[in-house]
Amino acid sequence: MKQNFAVIGLGRFGTSICRVLAQEHQDVLAIDINEERVNSLANIATQVVVADGQDEETLKSLGIGNFDHVIVSIGKNIQANILVTLIVKELGVPDITAKAENNTHARVLTRIGADHVVHPERDMGERVAHHLLSPNILNYLALNDDVTMAEIKITNPKFTGKTLQAINFHQQFGLTVIAIQHGNKVTVSPAGDALVQLNDELSVVGPTTAVDRLDAQMK
Numbered sequence: 001m002k003q004n005f006a007v008i009g010l011g012r013f014g015t016s017i018c019r020v021l022a023q024e025h026q027d028v029l030a031i032d033i034n035e036e037r038v039n040s041l042a043n044i045a046t047q048v049v050v051a052d053g054q055d056e057e058t059l060k061s062l063g064i065g066n067f068d069h070v071i072v073s074i075g076k077n078i079q080a081n082i083l084v085t086l087i088v089k090e091l092g093v094p095d096i097t098a099k100a101e102n103n104t105h106a107r108v109l110t111r112i113g114a115d116h117v118v119h120p121e122r123d124m125g126e127r128v129a130h131h132l133l134s135p136n137i138l139n140y141l142a143l144n145d146d147v148t149m150a151e152i153k154i155t156n157p158k159f160t161g162k163t164l165q166a167i168n169f170h171q172q173f174g175l176t177v178i179a180i181q182h183g184n185k186v187t188v189s190p191a192g193d194a195l196v197q198l199n200d201e202l203s204v205v206g207p208t209t210a211v212d213r214l215d216a217q218m219k
């Protein structure tokens with residue numbers, strides 16, 4: 001389904017968001033105070049505008065309140081980032097994603113009604129650290145403080161050449177296997193007779209401690 005997005009602040013983060021949304025054929029309005037940044041997206045976004053996002057009248061005249069999603073990706077100018085988030089909230093945008101520079105900033109954004117607060121540098125740093133410590137963990141998503149979804153590469157022959165039923169990840173680790181990737185082939189919600197082979201990538205969900213225990217078996 002086609003939706004419309006407005007991205008305010010076209011640094012590296014905002015620009016990447018615009019590019020992916022445009023590749024996915026979504027309507028994208030790209031706004032920045034800097035003309036050069038705006039011009040670089042002229043042939044990519046649906047509409048580009050040079051404007052100060054803090055200017056409420058301009059945002060109103062662009063009909064921001066009617067957009068499905070607004071992404072506030074102004075970075076270093078925290079004050080502008082907060083004010084723009086507040087304005088788009090007041091204009092009635094139903095889904096706001098705002099980029100935070102630090103934890104205090106993130107708290108303020110949540111308080112004023114940002115629906116999603118992202119911390120690109122911190123989040124990426126965490127991912128890279130997890131990967132450095134656990135090269136077998138290819139993807140990691142903490143669902144809350146205790147539960148994690150992870151994609152883990154099975155390199156211990158103890159688990160290979162066997163079916164899910166025989167290995168019984170649930171009984172051994174308390175983990176549910178939600179997908180098995182073998183080469184390019186992905187089996188979603190695999191049955192008990194699905195075979196696990198060397199270097200398969202298993203998507204599992206369960207207690208974070210259980211994911212860590214399974215990962216420890218790969219070393």
Ligand code: ADP
Nearest residue numbers: 009010011012013032033034052053074075076
């Ligand atoms: P990144 O780390 O994503 O590159 P930056 O802080 O470097 O983030 O970039 C943020 C962008 O937001 C810049 O292109 C800057 O011109 C833009 N910007 C800053 N203040 C405003 C504002 N008041 N209105 C619109 N865009 C702004």
